[in-house]
Amino acid sequence: MPRRPARPGALKDLAPLRIVTQIALLQLAYYVVAIVLIAFVMVVATGQRPEAKHFLDWRELRGDVTTGWTLGLCWMLDSLVTVIPILLLIARSKLVTDFALTIHFLHLVITSLYVRAFPTTIYWWLIQTASAGLMTGVGIWACRWRELQPMAFGGKSSKGKQPANGHAVDVNAIEEGEGSGSRGRDGAGTYEMVSMAPREPA
Incomplete structure (x- = not known):
């Protein structure tokens, strides 16, 4: 083995x-x-x-x-x-x-x-x-x-992130649910809020 x-x-x-x-x-x-x-x-x-x-x-x-x-x-x-x-x-x-x-x-x-x-x-x-x-x-x-302390890479953090297309993304706005989606606490991604239609009584 x-x-x-x-x-x-x-x-x-x-x-x-x-x-x-x-x-x-x-x-x-x-x-x-x-x-x-x-x-x-x-x-x-x-x-x-x-x-x-x-x-x-x-x-x-x-x-x-x-x-x-x-x-x-x-x-x-x-x-x-x-x-x-x-x-x-x-x-x-x-x-x-x-x-x-x-x-x-x-x-x-x-x-x-x-x-x-x-x-x-x-x-x-x-x-x-x-x-x-x-x-x-x-x-x-x-x-x-x-x-258990979080490790910081890059030595600098900011409120906005600069993606490849050159447009800054406001992380705080995403976390608060502004715009079309909401970011989870773990920062894994954005989640779109979908409204649900009321259920008709039988």
């Missing part, structure tokens, strides 16, 4: 170097946003000086202290802001889940290496699960919204 030919551009989208580059950029954006949010909140809200442990130590995410809840909120906001680079770099809804889970898996590896221990607190896992779910859900919605 002959194999179905690949979609044009599919090999380019799945190139290993391209995927690695996208992952690296998304991970960098994820940590840059986290550093800005956590540093700002730690200085303004708690009056503490931000340290590396606030970003990479999973033991700081605790549910019994105010700092832990504050860091958890920062990580949730981070996942929401990271949707923007996902939309710009990925822009395909079916790939959002893979990249979102990859970001959180790499964060798990980095935090485990920093502490030299696997995360064991339930609160940390709850934050990471909620963060991954938020990033995936909002990212898929944003990418689908972008995919």
